Amino acid sequence: MADADERTRIALLLRRAGFDARPDELERYLQLGLEATLQELLHPEGVGEEFDGLLDSLQGHLLDLQNIEDVQTWWLYRMVRTRRPLLEKLTLFWHGHFAVANYKVQNPLAMHRHVELLRAKAFGSYRDMLLAVSRDPAMLIWLDGNTNRRVAPNENYGREVLELYTLGIGNYSEADVQSAARAFTGWNLRSGEFYFDPNQHDGSPKTFLGQTSAFDGGDVIDVLVRHPATADRICRRLFSFFAYSDPEPEALRPLVSIYLEQGYEIGRVVEAILRSDAFYSERSRYEHIKSPVEYVVSSVRKLGAQARERSLIQALRGMGQEILNPPSVAGWAGGRAWVNPSTLLERFNFAARLATARGEPNDGGLVRASELLGISGGLSDPQQVVDRLIDLLGGPELEPSARQALVDFVASPLTYPPFVQGPPNAQQVQLAVDARLRGAIHLALASTDYQVG
Numbered sequence: 001m002a003d004a005d006e007r008t009r010i011a012l013l014l015r016r017a018g019f020d021a022r023p024d025e026l027e028r029y030l031q032l033g034l035e036a037t038l039q040e041l042l043h044p045e046g047v048g049e050e051f052d053g054l055l056d057s058l059q060g061h062l063l064d065l066q067n068i069e070d071v072q073t074w075w076l077y078r079m080v081r082t083r084r085p086l087l088e089k090l091t092l093f094w095h096g097h098f099a100v101a102n103y104k105v106q107n108p109l110a111m112h113r114h115v116e117l118l119r120a121k122a123f124g125s126y127r128d129m130l131l132a133v134s135r136d137p138a139m140l141i142w143l144d145g146n147t148n149r150r151v152a153p154n155e156n157y158g159r160e161v162l163e164l165y166t167l168g169i170g171n172y173s174e175a176d177v178q179s180a181a182r183a184f185t186g187w188n189l190r191s192g193e194f195y196f197d198p199n200q201h202d203g204s205p206k207t208f209l210g211q212t213s214a215f216d217g218g219d220v221i222d223v224l225v226r227h228p229a230t231a232d233r234i235c236r237r238l239f240s241f242f243a244y245s246d247p248e249p250e251a252l253r254p255l256v257s258i259y260l261e262q263g264y265e266i267g268r269v270v271e272a273i274l275r276s277d278a279f280y281s282e283r284s285r286y287e288h289i290k291s292p293v294e295y296v297v298s299s300v301r302k303l304g305a306q307a308r309e310r311s312l313i314q315a316l317r318g319m320g321q322e323i324l325n326p327p328s329v330a331g332w333a334g335g336r337a338w339v340n341p342s343t344l345l346e347r348f349n350f351a352a353r354l355a356t357a358r359g360e361p362n363d364g365g366l367v368r369a370s371e372l373l374g375i376s377g378g379l380s381d382p383q384q385v386v387d388r389l390i391d392l393l394g395g396p397e398l399e400p401s402a403r404q405a406l407v408d409f410v411a412s413p414l415t416y417p418p419f420v421q422g423p424p425n426a427q428q429v430q431l432a433v434d435a436r437l438r439g440a441i442h443l444a445l446a447s448t449d450y451q452v453g
Contacts, residue, residue: 006034009280011394015453016242016288017041017274018085020298020394023372042123042271044084051078068108069313072324075115076309079297090122090270091115092293093241095323098133098165099331100142102324107138110192111324114138123267126234126259127225130165134217135187135194143329146189150202153181160329166224168233172209179206184217231259235269242270243279244287245335251278285397289338289452292319295347299354299445300365302393303372307354307365315353318346339451351445355438369437370430379433382410389444396449406447410440 010029014021018041021029029037040047055063055074063070082088095118102111114136121129133139134157140146143157158180162172186201187194206215209223224230235255239247254276255269262268273279290298296316300307316322320343326332359366370376373388386406390396398406414432416424424432444450 008395010034010037012280012285012453013037013041013274014085015294015298015394016089016279018082018089019079019294020301021085022301022304023392024304038271038274041086042267042274044087044123047083049083051082065109065112068102068111068324069310071108071112071115072313072322073310074112075323076297076312079293080300080307080309086270087119087122090266091119092323093238094118094122094129096241096326096331096334097237098139099326099329100136100138101326105138105141107141107192110138110141115324123270124265126230126264126266127221129266130161130221130225131218133165134161134184134221137189137192137194140187140189140194145184145187148181148185148187149200150182150185153178153185153202155181157181157184161220161224164330166230166233167227168229171227171229176208179208179215180220182206183208183215183220187217225264226260228256228260231256234266235259238266238269239273239278240334242273243276243284247278251276286452289335290450291332291334291338292316292321292343292347293323295319295451296350298394299351303354303367303441305354305357305365305367306359307357311365315346315350319343319350344451347451348446352442355442355445367438367441369441370434373437375433375437378429379410379414379436382407385410385437385440389440393444393450394453396444396447396453398444398447398449402447402449406440406443409443410436 007030010033011026013034014026014029014037017038032040059065063074065071065074079088079092095115098118100111100114102108105111117132117136118129121132134145139157143160144154145157148154148157155177159177162177162180163169182202182204183206186197186199188197188200189195190197201216203214203216205212208215208220209227211223213219215223232252235252236247239252239255243251255272258268258272259265278284293316296312296319299305300312313322320338321332354365355367355369357365357367372392373385375385379385386403389406390398390403414429414436416428416432420428
């Protein structure tokens with residue numbers, strides 16, 4: 001059984017390399033231990049899932065992949081119920097990195113296939129990922145690759161592949177953008193699928209990043225993925241996603257070396273991050289602000305809630321992270337940008353809806369508060385109730401004043417509806433206890449400390 005330090009590390013690992021764990025899942029991971037848990041996360045092919053068959057059975061009945069809300073619902077369903085959490089978390093990372101949005105693509109099925117591509121390539125070579133994304137129909141529409149012709153090169157994809165997907169600003173010139181655009185000419189669409197049109201491709205010599213050749217798109221990708229600036233950018237973004245922003249040079253340096261020496265294999269870089277001292281450091285524990293998806297999906301999973309995933313879409317939109325519709329080609333800013341008065345209010349309202357869900361119509365799901373906290377009678381030991389709640393939520397380290405406020409709330413006299421006259425009966429007491437526990441869950445989910453970690 002894991003000791004206290006290993007338990008803390010496993011809890012952090014499950015939060016960052018996934019979307020937390022349901023109560024029964026957490027016990028299984030604690031029995032496995034840190035190393036075996038890490039190995040399972042890094043090798044999702046060894047864990048069975050049945051989503052593909054389920055999707056086949058739901059299409060045309062409960063789900064229509066030509067409807068963007070259904071595609072969003074399906075992905076949230078996967079996040080909530082997956083047994084391969086790191087794979088789903090990495091897919092979310094790549095969605096933020098490439099940031100394709102349906103409000104321009106206007107093709108929900110293409111967006112679904114785009115996410116499937118990101119998932120299929122998530123752990124592999126960044127070269128393979130970038131090549132596949134460059135040919136992806138959703139990307140070709142998103143950045144106008146389908147209009148990139150030899151006589152009139154469109155620079156949109158050529159610019160973003162340099163600025164956002166590889167080198168970053170300051171590591172290329174406008175002439176490099178123009179050469180990249182020419183190299184990708186002819187990478188078009190036909191009947192909704194990628195099609196290379198040799199008649200529209202500029203096969204003449206181009207000078208790109210100091211090299212001159214008859215580059216095509218694949219050649220440009222080869223040059224870009226092996227560039228040290230790309231290695232730095234990809235490793236920095238991955239580290240920031242899993243740990244904290246602006247990593248120290250000593251935390252980043254070994255990741256860059258692994259990327260360049262191990263064939264640009266993302267899985268190797270992610271493993272190095274999840275094994276690093278920096279990942280488990282105090283800075284990592286306190287500087288990571290949960291994204292809306294992390295906050296919502298993790299809360300549902302931690303409470304073992306029976307949530308209606310479709311109802312989560314509006315909540316995420318209000319918090320500033322509508323999946324499949326990032327705000328711009330740069331994706332979501334993240335970090336402190338996640339929290340402002342409006343988005344925090346939406347988080348608190350979501351916490352209230354989730355904590356009070358009793359499986360009734362229109363309440364968004366079901367949470368069994370008394371069962372979760374192991375409370376079958378009264379609230380004779382408020383300290384123990386709060387300890388159980390904090391443990392259930394993965395151990396957020398509440399400020400002493402916040403913890404005491406939670407204890408005081410649990411310990412305060414129970415309240416009853418006006419129709420209860422005289423001493424309440426056993427059923428009325430139990431209902432009041434249940435309401436108090438749900439209130440405590442709401443306060444914990446809404447606490448400042450729970451927004452980080």
